[in-house]
Amino acid sequence: MNSSPTPRVRRFSRSVRRAVNSGHVVFAVGLLGAEWAMLLTSVVARSTDDPTLRHSGYRLMQVFALGGGIPFSVLSLISGVLLCLYTPWGLWKHLWIKVKIVLLLAVIVTGVGVVSQFVHRLMSASAPGGDADALPALQTWHLAAVIFQILALIVATALSVFKPAGKGARRSRTPVKPRTRDAEASSDRTGTPRRQPESADSR
């Protein structure tokens, strides 16, 4: 008879979970805010006739990336992974979390691989004596990349609230078990279930 005790799964306490989840929401939605600031600056830099304002706009974008985009995306990912590992959600069990992981990684790769490169090239092309002819193409690609990041973050936020294919889908797939004596024992006369152990979404 194997009597080795089942290893206890480490979980966040309710207050720690709420604290980490609050931080996660601040970082994730803060990232959306930083991207929005990047978009507004991109539109102003693209539409202004003032070369100084245009060049300053591209220099400011570097601040949004270093002070907002990069730290918020890394902190969103770390807090998200912690929430997966120390709550019943799990890292690769639910579709909404899988999609969010892919979306955030796509936002990070686009940020590091595309947006930051374009910001550098836009800064030099908009500088006095820079290759101003290259600006329109660079501006279009940069704008497209930032719009993609914003759409990905909006989808991730909606997924986090609606949690599709989470518990609802799971329940519908599980066959309804006929009520047994035990089930009767675990619910009171009115059929309301007695307090059940913690589920993924009980925060």
Ligand code: HEM
């Ligand atoms: C793409 C950027 C992301 C955004 C905008 C985002 C947004 C959110 C929001 C708004 C919530 C709160 C939902 C609620 O309280 O009902 C949440 C919860 C959660 N997020 Fe994210 N998230 C992002 C990325 C991630 C990633 C990459 C992971 C996993 C690695 C993740 C894992 C989770 C988990 C597990 C919860 C549930 C927390 C709980 O039940 O206590 N998120 N997210």
